[in-house]
Amino acid sequence: MSEDRKERVDREPIEPFTPVEPVRSTEPIRSGPIELPESDEALLGECEVDTFRAGGPGGQHQNKTESAVRLRHLPTGLVAACRAERSQHQNKATCLRRLREKAARLNEAPVARVPTKPSRAARERRLVDKARVAGKKRERRSPRDEVDE
Numbered sequence: 091m092s093e094d095r096k097e098r099v100d101r102e103p104i105e106p107f108t109p110v111e112p113v114r115s116t117e118p119i120r121s122g123p124i125e126l127p128e129s130d131e132a133l134l135g136e137c138e139v140d141t142f143r144a145g146g147p148g149g150q151h152q153n154k155t156e157s158a159v160r161l162r163h164l165p166t167g168l169v170a171a172c173r174a175e176r177s178q179h180q181n182k183a184t185c186l187r188r189l190r191e192k193a194a195r196l197n198e199a200p201v202a203r204v205p206t207k208p209s210r211a212a213r214e215r216r217l218v219d220k221a222r223v224a225g226k227k228r229e230r231r232s233p234r235d236e237v238d239e
Contacts, residue, residue, distance in 0.1 A: 124166050124193040130186050137189075138162040139182070144173035152176055161185045168192055 127133045144158035158173035159181040170188040172181040208216075 123197045124168070126163070126190055126193050130183075133163075133186060133189070134161075134182075136164060138164055141178060144181075146173070148176060157181060159185050161189055163189060163193075166193070168196075 140160040141156040142158050143156055144152050157178045160171040162169045170185045172184040175181050
């Protein structure tokens with residue numbers, strides 16, 4: 091019976107080196123500290139708000155309503171999403187808080203790493219251990235190897 095079917099999907103050929111979707115970098119480009127507005131309304135004005143179905147546990151209410159929220163701050167490219175609550179308003183408030191936390195975390199200067207140098211005692215211990223291992227290896231060598239040297 092499967093031979094009797096005459097289904098065919100017609101698609102336009104895709105060029106091999108043309109990306110199907112534009113490539114977007116996940117890291118936002120920053121030149122200075124990220125400054126977000128203090129009020130939630132002003133911050134929402136600068137953001138692109140996406141709502142979608144959250145899915146997961148929570149029953150029919152969560153699966154049928156678009157309660158999950160994703161905020162994308164357009165000037166910086168920062169993204170925060172929340173689908174934990176059943177209410178879109180609660181998820182939006184959580185997204186705003188997460189967006190502010192992420193901006194604050196990115197504004198913090200990384201702690202400079204202090205290069206450490208092994209102490210003199212540690213270097214001497216390492217050399218003593220190397221000499222001990224080398225002596226063991228020397229003793230294990232067969233006499234035939236010593237003649238070649």
